[in-house]
Amino acid sequence: MINLKYIFFGFVFFVIPDLGWSQQPAQYSLFMLNKYAYNNAYNGLDESLSITGVFRKQWLGFSGTPLNVNFNAHLPLEFINSGIGIGMEYDIIGAYKNLCVRGSYSYILKVGEKSKLSIGLAGKLLQKNLDGTQLLTPEGTYESGVNHNDPNVPFFNETGMTFSMDAGLYFKHDFFEVGLSAVNLTQPTLNFATDSRVTYNRAYFFSTSYNIKLNNKLYLHPSFLLKTDLIKFQPEIAVLIKWNDIIFGGVAYRGYDNNSTDAFVFILGMHITNNFTLAYSYDLSIGSLQSFNSGSHEIMLNYNLNKKIGKEIPSKVIYNPRFL
DSSP: OOOHHHHHHHHHHHTTTTOEEOOOOOOOTTGGGOGGGTOGGGTTTTSSOEEEEEEEEOSTTSTTOOEEEEEEEEEEEGGGTEEEEEEEEEEEETTEEEEEEEEEEEEEEEOSSSEEEEEEEEEEEEEEEEEGGGOOOTTOBOTTSOBOSOTTSOSSEEEEEEEEEEEEEEEEESSEEEEEEEEOTTOOEEEOTTSOEEEOOOEEEEEEEEOEEOSSSEEEEEEEEEEEOSSSEEEEEEEEEEETTTEEEEEEEEEEETTEEEEEEEEEEEEOSSSEEEEEEEEEEOSTTTTTOOOEEEEEEEEEOOSOOSOOOOOOOOOOGGGO
16 A cells, blocks of 8 residues: 655655645546636636535545545626636645635626627635645654654644636637636745745646537537646546436546546536536546555535526616606
8 A cells, every 4th residue: 555655755855845846736527517616717607606516535545645625606797797706625635735715707708699708817825734744754753753854854734825816718608618727827936934835837727518419308518628737738528418407427538648547437417406416426547546546536516596696787767856
């Protein structure tokens, strides 16, 4: 069994003392059902108040693997052709705990009768905590406490905080969608108390999806997501089939490049009521970690008010004294 303490020690020991690079953005298999998580320009494009919560536990079978919680809410403000949203993401990866809180705004343009183009901007607060007590060093002694015998490796909790910005574009038609977003535009640096630091690299997301009607009861929904820092590329492709606008299921595939694959994903979900949608995914690892874990689990719950909000500003009433 792999002990992730040694993996994260290697990361801290060799990289952080000079300059540490942050982890890639969190992984979600249900990306096609939670578009705001990757693109803040999706603000308001669910046509009403939309609230989504996601819980994900990755690579079950050994300790220290990623655990992610994502929550977001957004709604349109049609009387000013806009959308607003808030989001919170908390994840634990080995000795790291990460918190991201963001607020976003988008301006929405009507393009024809059935299409909208949204231009979004978000500001976010980033916090990172490193628990030095979970780290091990080759020269350390741990029988009666934590002593790494290395001044570059902390033996207590360290916390740092910084601010960053995201931007995005999203085009939505009744049968076709495409989005492009960039996160950590300012590439901020987070400083720890021991003078070590972490830089959040800029990353880009491209997404597209279709809605294909097969007959009166069946719809096909292929989706594609590409994540990249312009050095490494991670594509994901998914195909869902929906029956009678109630039950849906499908499969997805995720890989990093031509020589590296990650997982097959199996998805199942349903519209519980007119307002609530529940979805679940199971990742079957097919990459180098497949021998060490029993897969990944993700569950998502979405609430959509399904009512127009702020459709228009009521006209002012002007009283004519002749008719009082």
